[in-house]
Amino acid sequence: MKFITFLTTDNEQKWGIVPNGDTIVDGTGSGYARLLDVIQGGDPALTEVKEWFQQGDAKTYAWDEVKILPPIKPLKNVICVGKNYAEHALEMSNQDPGAIPKYPVFFTKPHTALTGHGTYIESYPHITTELDYEGELAVIIGKEGKNIPAAEAMDYVFGYSILNDVTARDLQRRHKQFFKGKSLDTFAPFGPVIAHKSLIPDPQQLTIQTFVNGEERQHGSTQDMIFSVAQLIESLSAGMTLEAGDIIATGTPSGVGKGFNPPKLLKAGDEVSITIEPIGTLSNRVR
Incomplete structure (x- = not known):
């Protein structure tokens, strides 16, 4: 369903x-x-x-x-994972192998950043000049758990969706952390649906495609995640309670705007569409 x-x-x-x-x-x-x-x-x-x-x-x-x-409004911040695809970690670090993390990199986005399919991503030109996209698989937790072993992690998943981890790269660089540059209102398009896990037996066999104005920018596979969905749940839940309705954005493959030479950053009027089948397509226009 x-x-x-x-x-x-x-x-x-x-x-x-x-x-x-x-x-x-x-x-x-x-x-x-x-x-x-x-x-x-x-x-x-x-x-x-x-x-x-x-x-x-x-x-x-x-x-x-x-x-x-947005399909749901979580009880707490959206949990995000940075640099979870090796090629993305490399494209953001001038191909430095040391940028590939040995442990998951976690940060959060507030629920106020969430917006739905078909709505606008605000460009905030007075705040940022380096607006970027990141197409990601989102995992929705289905029941409370703590210290969850990876072998049991799928029992705690309700379903899957799509999240665009919109980022102001200059704010990210200026403040030397992820939170502010990824947390402005509308910087987390989410949806359009949650696909129950029965439709996706293996979340590590999904294709993620991101298009900007019809041009394919990202074409990745969740099998290339450094840390799988199960491993992320195990790591996150170690000593920390996950609750039903928690959202985990699992990282983005290579092909973000900042990774191109010259960069292909977003501007007002651009349309960003992210497709993950069988979930569907999440589309938003920048203004």
Whole structure:
């Protein structure tokens, strides 16, 4: 199943199930007000939703008559992973092999940076002149856990989505850390859906493609991650509780704008589209 959150023309926030590419089934009739409630409810909630969905009498919407929102708003910051693809670490360090990390590099983005599919990425020209994109696989945690071994990590995953880790490279360089340059409002386009893990048996066999104005910039595979999804969950949960609804952005492959010579940075009017099948495509325009 694929899950989505949206606004109706009456400005009502709802969540839904996407059975195909053209239809959204209103999920609020299932008794769960938010998609996050379903995730936090675990397997019993998911079973109830499936049984309700099979009755087939819920209201439906077309994609073009609603506004797509981020699928969920997490309880805490979005957890991100830096330099998790060797080629990306090299392109950002003038091909220095020492830039490839021996341990996962973690940072966060605040929930206020989240924005949905089809919305705008603000360019903030008075703040940054080096706006960049990073297409990433996002993992949504499905149940609380701590000290989770990699062998059991998939039991703690609810599903997967797409996140664009938008970055102001000059702010990142100026402040000598990741947080500020990656945390401005709209700097985390997320969605358009969460694909339940049953649709993705192996998250290390996915292709990530990023296009800017139709030009393919990134074409990577999650099999090239330095640290797999399971390893990231093991490392993160060591001594730290992961909660249902936590979002982990797992890093970006090579091909970011700053990695080109000369750089191909974003500007107002550009459209960024990130595709990871079978999740779908996340598209946003810069303004």
